[in-house]
Amino acid sequence: MVGPTASLSILSRADGSASLKCPTTGYNVLGSVNAPIELPARRDALKPEEATVEVFVKPGNTTAGVGERYVEGILRSVLQKVILGRERGFPRRGVVITLAIIGGDAVERGDSYLNILPTLLQVSLLALLSAAVPMSMTFSTALLGVTKSGDIICNPSAAEAKAASSLHVLAFSSKGHLLLDESQGRFEFEQWESVRERAFSICRGMATPGADGDVTMGDGGDEARINGFICETVEDHLHRDYSWKIDSA
Amino acid sequence: MAAPEAKVAPSIPPSLSLPPSQFARLQPHAYLLAHLSPPPASNQPSIRANGRAPSQFRVTSANAGSLTHTNGSAVVRIGDTAAVCGVRAELLHTEDIASWSVSQASGSHKRRRLADLGKKSAEEDEEDEEDDEEDRAHIEDLNLLVPNLSLSTGCAPGFIPGAPPSALAQSLSHQILSLLHSTRLVRADDLRIWYQPPNLGPEEPERHNEDEQMDMDAEHSPTSESKPREIKAFWVLYIDVMIISLAGNPFDAAWAAVLAALRDTKLPKAWWDVDNETILCSDNISDARKLCLRGLPVASSFGVFEADAAAGWRPNVIPDAEEQKAQDQKRKKGSQQSWILADPDGYEEGLSQERACIVVDKEQGGKGKTVIMKMEKHGGWTVDTEELRQLVDISARRWDEMKRMLDQC
Amino acid sequence: MSAPLILLPGDEVPSDHLPSNNSNPLKLGPGLRLLSQPSSKPDATSHVLTATQAGLVTTDAKRNTVSILSFPNRRYIPTVNDLVIAQIHHSSIDYFHCMVTPHTAHALLGQLSFEGATKKTRPMLKQGELVYARVLSVGVGAGAEVELTCVNPATGKSEPGGLGPLVGGMVFEVSTGMAARLIRASSSSAEQGDVIDGLAVLSELGKKLESLGGFEIAVGRNGKVWVDCSNAGDSAIKATIAIGRCLQTTDDKRLNPVDQKKLVTRILREMKLA
Numbered sequence: 001m002v003g004p005t006a007s008l009s010i011l012s013r014a015d016g017s018a019s020l021k022c023p024t025t026g027y028n029v030l031g032s033v034n035a036p037i038e039l040p041a042r043r044d045a046l047k048p049e050e051a052t053v054e055v056f057v058k059p060g061n062t063t064a065g066v067g068e069r070y071v072e073g074i075l076r077s078v079l080q081k082v083i084l085g086r087e088r089g090f091p092r093r094g095v096v097i098t099l100a101i102i103g104g105d106a107v108e109r110g111d112s113y114l115n116i117l118p119t120l121l122q123v124s125l126l127a128l129l130s131a132a133v134p135m136s137m138t139f140s141t142a143l144l145g146v147t148k149s150g151d152i153i154c155n156p157s158a159a160e161a162k163a164a165s166s167l168h169v170l171a172f173s174s175k176g177h178l179l180l181d182e183s184q185g186r187f188e189f190e191q192w193e194s195v196r197e198r199a200f201s202i203c204r205g206m207a208t209p210g211a212d213g214d215v216t217m218g219d220g221g222d223e224a225r226i227n228g229f230i231c232e233t234v235e236d237h238l239h240r241d242y243s244w245k246i247d248s249a
Numbered sequence: 250m251a252a253p254e255a256k257v258a259p260s261i262p263p264s265l266s267l268p269p270s271q272f273a274r275l276q277p278h279a280y281l282l283a284h285l286s287p288p289p290a291s292n293q294p295s296i297r298a299n300g301r302a303p304s305q306f307r308v309t310s311a312n313a314g315s316l317t318h319t320n321g322s323a324v325v326r327i328g329d330t331a332a333v334c335g336v337r338a339e340l341l342h343t344e345d346i347a348s349w350s351v352s353q354a355s356g357s358h359k360r361r362r363l364a365d366l367g368k369k370s371a372e373e374d375e376e377d378e379e380d381d382e383e384d385r386a387h388i389e390d391l392n393l394l395v396p397n398l399s400l401s402t403g404c405a406p407g408f409i410p411g412a413p414p415s416a417l418a419q420s421l422s423h424q425i426l427s428l429l430h431s432t433r434l435v436r437a438d439d440l441r442i443w444y445q446p447p448n449l450g451p452e453e454p455e456r457h458n459e460d461e462q463m464d465m466d467a468e469h470s471p472t473s474e475s476k477p478r479e480i481k482a483f484w485v486l487y488i489d490v491m492i493i494s495l496a497g498n499p500f501d502a503a504w505a506a507v508l509a510a511l512r513d514t515k516l517p518k519a520w521w522d523v524d525n526e527t528i529l530c531s532d533n534i535s536d537a538r539k540l541c542l543r544g545l546p547v548a549s550s551f552g553v554f555e556a557d558a559a560a561g562w563r564p565n566v567i568p569d570a571e572e573q574k575a576q577d578q579k580r581k582k583g584s585q586q587s588w589i590l591a592d593p594d595g596y597e598e599g600l601s602q603e604r605a606c607i608v609v610d611k612e613q614g615g616k617g618k619t620v621i622m623k624m625e626k627h628g629g630w631t632v633d634t635e636e637l638r639q640l641v642d643i644s645a646r647r648w649d650e651m652k653r654m655l656d657q658c
Numbered sequence: 659m660s661a662p663l664i665l666l667p668g669d670e671v672p673s674d675h676l677p678s679n680n681s682n683p684l685k686l687g688p689g690l691r692l693l694s695q696p697s698s699k700p701d702a703t704s705h706v707l708t709a710t711q712a713g714l715v716t717t718d719a720k721r722n723t724v725s726i727l728s729f730p731n732r733r734y735i736p737t738v739n740d741l742v743i744a745q746i747h748h749s750s751i752d753y754f755h756c757m758v759t760p761h762t763a764h765a766l767l768g769q770l771s772f773e774g775a776t777k778k779t780r781p782m783l784k785q786g787e788l789v790y791a792r793v794l795s796v797g798v799g800a801g802a803e804v805e806l807t808c809v810n811p812a813t814g815k816s817e818p819g820g821l822g823p824l825v826g827g828m829v830f831e832v833s834t835g836m837a838a839r840l841i842r843a844s845s846s847s848a849e850q851g852d853v854i855d856g857l858a859v860l861s862e863l864g865k866k867l868e869s870l871g872g873f874e875i876a877v878g879r880n881g882k883v884w885v886d887c888s889n890a891g892d893s894a895i896k897a898t899i900a901i902g903r904c905l906q907t908t909d910d911k912r913l914n915p916v917d918q919k920k921l922v923t924r925i926l927r928e929m930k931l932a
Contacts, residue, residue, distance in 0.1 A: 036735075067427075069416045086561065113427075129711070132689070132713070134691075134710035136710070174667075175568070176569050178632070182624075185431055192637075234666065238729070242714050243856075244839075244857070244912065245716070246714070564692065
């Protein structure tokens with residue numbers, strides 16, 4: 001399985017930007033972050049104590065509709081929790097995140113947004129990192145589907161997602177908290193627990209004690225550990241940016 | 250007149266106590282916290298400012314069929330949040346669907362299967378997987394369910410006339426639509442209008458006279474082998490929800506209203522008239538039939554109230570999830586750090602960032618096991634596996650309550 | 659120095675990466691914050707340094723500071739005491755209205771905030787002219803005005819030297835990260851050797867162009883570099899362009915000192931200056 005590919009700081013005008021291409025789902029998302037910026041004429045957004053986080057999702061082939069409004073709300077509530085909006089220079093200003101879906105299947109009206117939600121979340125994180133927005137922690141996400149026969153599949157393709165009996169998107173913070181869970185379809189709680197365990201090992205790539213006491217390692221080389229992937233992307237880029245510094249040291 | 254009063258006034262110190270309503274406005278967080286964690290000496294139970302226990306829902310009432318112009322309607326009140334839902338059915342001719350002839354002609358076996366399945370689902374309730382796929386394709390690809398939610402002017406102080414649909418209304422519309430799709434509540438077969446073409450083959454010319462009675466008769470269609478039935482039209486259900494009063498938790502109310510209205514919806518008997526080449530509907534109410542819904546998914550929403558209002562300000566190390574669990578265990582006896590409030594009202598919603606929403610159904614009309622249809626949480630990290638397990642139990646109890654209420658209305 | 663350490667937001671700075679100089683209090687640069695670890699005993703709280711941005715941990719043992727070098731800011735945000743190159747947009751009775759960054763409100767530069775300026779002797783700057791100025795204040799809140807000055811209000815002198823109108827020369831745009839490096843490189847004196855912050859380009863250019871009469875340079879934190887070679891006579895324009903090209907290429911291609919020297923040689927040869 002080919003892992004996702006990401007690039008950082010690709011837009012020259014935005015404060016931070018990132019793009020991420022996920023080969024299994026086929027989605028390609030470009031994200032840009034501008035922060036901190038003034039939000040004039042937005043009196044509702046001028047919070048005296050912290051920054052206002054705004055998220056815009058633009059589908060590639062149509063105008064944004066009700067589905068985008070919904071997913072923007074989810075993204076905002078997750079990102080608001082990790083962004084330190086009270087650091088110097090941020091209160092009363094805005095953190096504006098724009099995500100453009102530039103490749104992959106279009107999300108039709110009424111379709112579930114779960115397929116693309118993990119990509120959107122990861123692009124926002126990478127773009128926030130590249131804009132040097134202060135954050136209390138990072139996070140990683142996983143998309144899992146449960147088939148009719150009860151098997152858990154990681155990163156299902158669009159067709160697999162349609163055929164799955166339930167779909168789950170989970171996000172874990174770098175400290176192991178469950179930041180987000182979006183599940184839909186028919187499932188039972190016990191199924192969800194095993195999905196959570198699997199998602200945790202994919203995201204964090206560490207050993208998680210199984211229910212029967214034995215230790216299952218993170219799913220190995222096959223499924224890229226998302227947390228490690230984000231680290232590597234950032235490190236690669238920083239190494240290139242500060243090659244003068246690192247070389248001279 | 251004023252002079253003597255002015256002399257008297259300084260002698261009485263201004264009262265330092267505030268009426269509860271003012272305290273609630275000035276210090277909303279402290280007000281709710283004081284209710285939830287009363288001093289141990291006072292011997293008072295921990296209850297919310299609105300008098301409910303943390304896992305208690307507001308009083309819910311429903312009334313179906315109150316709008317006479319619709320095919321189905323319902324009003325649902327959850328506390329001070331009220332939602333009206335009207336379902337209106339309109340016909341969509343298959344000849345008006347641009348991709349219809351293409352998609353149907355792509356395989357004749359598909360058409361035959363369709364005809365077979367039509368027969369089958371009429372008599373038995375169990376559906377096989379291929380039927381599922383057909384069902385999903387018709388409802389989702391042809392957009393046979395069109396929900397729309399509006400927050401009416403004045404339903405809460407922030408809603409002014411003439412404003413475009415707010416982000417809240419738009420995302421609620423999407424949530425309703427995607428839940429309708431993912432629960433597959435409405436059966437596509439209820440929305441199809443079939444036509445059995447008469448077999449005009451040379452060996453059975455006498456059938457020609459009988460075609461009027463043959464139209465909708467699925468039970469005895471001996472000719473279906475030679476000439477399959479075809480779908481002439483679909484019913485499109487326009488499901489309009491209006492929140493007439495918003496006091497928190499609009500999604501539960503809106504979904505309950507949609508559910509009650511769909512349960513109330515009756516579609517008139519419709520058939521294809523060959524001579525006029527159009528669809529005719531019977532105006533006889535006794536011919537109309539109700540929708541046969543799949544299950545009864547009930548939504549329950551929760552908000553998380555954190556005891557520490559200034560947690561975001563404190564430069565404290567955020568403990569790892571594992572450490573936190575251990576800390577919480579230790580703290581169990583002492584002061585509680587967060588409360589999960591079921592069915593938050595507007596006041597509580599303003600004080601909680603983390604939200605959770607669980608949609609559950611029970612198999613076999615409540616006797617079977619609990620199935621989760623949708624589960625979501627975001628905005629914080631208080632709710633994890635243990636909390637979600639409790640919330641599912643609470644939601645299952647809420648299901649019983651809602652079922653009783655919906656059966657009565 | 660140990661291997662480069664890259665942190666992500668929320669990661670703790672390991673204590674062995676902190677400078678071990680204990681005489682001065684440790685100073686925190688951008689991208690770090692000090693968090694306290696709450697414990698059951700109120701007097702036994704320990705403290706932890708965590709990163710808030712992704713970046714490279716850098717320490718300065720001499721000044722006892724630790725900071726995070728994050729992704730260079732694309733956009734310049736004015737900070738008090740930064741040196742910037744501003745362009746006059748228009749003037750009013752008391753102020754020159756200057757552009758520091760594109761698409762932002764104009765910064766104000768007092769008509770009298772120049773060295774030795776009085777009502778009669780103040781410089782008459784016209785639209786489009788350049789000044790090298792210091793950020794005096796940035797104001798608070800949305801829409802606050804940035805104020806610049808070309809004089810130290812305490813002494814009445816243009817401190818540090820060179821503040822004031824920039825006459826002649828040409829302005830080149832570089833990234834804000836490069837501008838910060840150039841300022842550090844040009845402010846630290848030659849005794850530290852040729853390579854400062856991985857920049858050899860300036861000293862190399864200085865050596866090669868000495869025969870032409872040298873050049874003047876002013877670096878603004880807002881990503882602008884002003885270069886003037888008016889001593890070079892006929893080849894003044896060529897030399898100016900060559901310097902600009904060297905700086906911009908070093909910035910874009912993130913060249914290391916060796917490549918920078920090669921670049922300078924190549925460009926000067928191409929432009930027939932050396």
